[in-house]
Amino acid sequence: MIHRLHELAGSVQYPLDLAGVFAFAVCGALIATREDFDFFGTLLLAEAAGLGGGLFRDLVLRIQPVAFTDLGYATAPFLATLLVFFSFRAHSWDTAWAVADAGALGMFCVTGTVKALHHGLNAPASAALGVTTAVGGGVVCSVLAREIPSSLIWDRDLYVVPAVLGAGLVTVLHATSTLRVATAVAVGLFAFALRLTALRLEWRTPRSVLWRRACVGAGPGDRGRDDRAPDRLIPTSKT
Template identity: 55%
Template sequence: MLQQLFSPSVQHTLDLIGIFVFAISGALLAVRKNFDVFGIAVLAEVTALGGGLLRDLIIGAVPPAAFTDLGYFLTPLLAALLVFFLHPQVERIQLGVNVFDAAGLGLFCVAGTVKAYDYGLNLTASAALGLATAVGGGVLRDVLANEVPSLLRWDRDLYAVPAIVGATMIVLCIHYDALNAFTSGFAVITAFVLRLLAMRFHWRAPRAWHRRSTVTEE
């Protein structure tokens, strides 16, 4: 089904773009944490490939694409090299990086959902793996950097919710036999725009009702 939505070359190009941008975010966090060059490369690789690797292992698509396509492995290293030498300049265009990161979120939640369904998972499980594909690398990045994953923090703009929306739109399209290049593209754009709006207006998920927490707010 995934091959029916986009040609292999287009799909591969989109994957590499998403991988590159995710790797940039991982490498930048490594620089902020004062990691050495190896740590920068590791965090770039994990952020870029972690979600897809997790998905492929769960659905049995082995060896995972990250290990069979040299471009998937080398692209995060290129991003790490760029950040290693030019991180002040990259930091100055953080807004642009965030925009491309939002686009990668939309692409990966859709591609992950479709691939999971192609491998025989039901609609709910496919949507869950679509979400994992989009946000899994970021979670692994934060854990390795000894931070509470941004996904779980109330003081971070919505990230998982746009991916959930995109993945849900895809499984609904599958259920109603309406999945095609147009509807999948619309799901990507929806997730992308929701993430941009969340960053622009600082939308955040609600916390527990009548919360009585003693945890210090950051």
């Protein structure tokens, strides 16, 4: 079943993969240029954002990374770098890039999970690789730029959650023998729509109890100090 799905999707997956890599690479290039990286630094972050998740997935699956066997996967980040580095207008298309990034997120959380299932991994491992395929490149890019990955910070719009739900639904469909091209596409669209809805409505993941307690009772003049609040609540060891 999963082998047949992989074959059926193959004819349309390649151009979609390149489009997704390009979208992620643009986001990486935008981070690099805003940090005043040179061209090669921008290209490095674009490559990391576009290919990092898939590269990690293929290495875990012990297969030759497709980024090293197909020139298209290296060309897409290069084109994204040219667009962002030499065009001022590219920086003003934030909405368009956010939509493209959401589409790539929805697609890669599905295709990454399907590929892991195709190579015999169990459901939890396959879902984990699907999520990594979708968000791993962005994490690597942020680390290279010396930033905390936005997907790990509580006050950012939902990013990992759509990928987790998408990858999890793929494994459920596989377990119930209902994983088809149509149902896989539906899951990708669901993750895409959830990400866009989170952007539109500014949905956030919950903050930890420690931080919520620290912020309770903070007055208007304390807003600038709440970043240090948990230090007052963490017990210190007594000697």
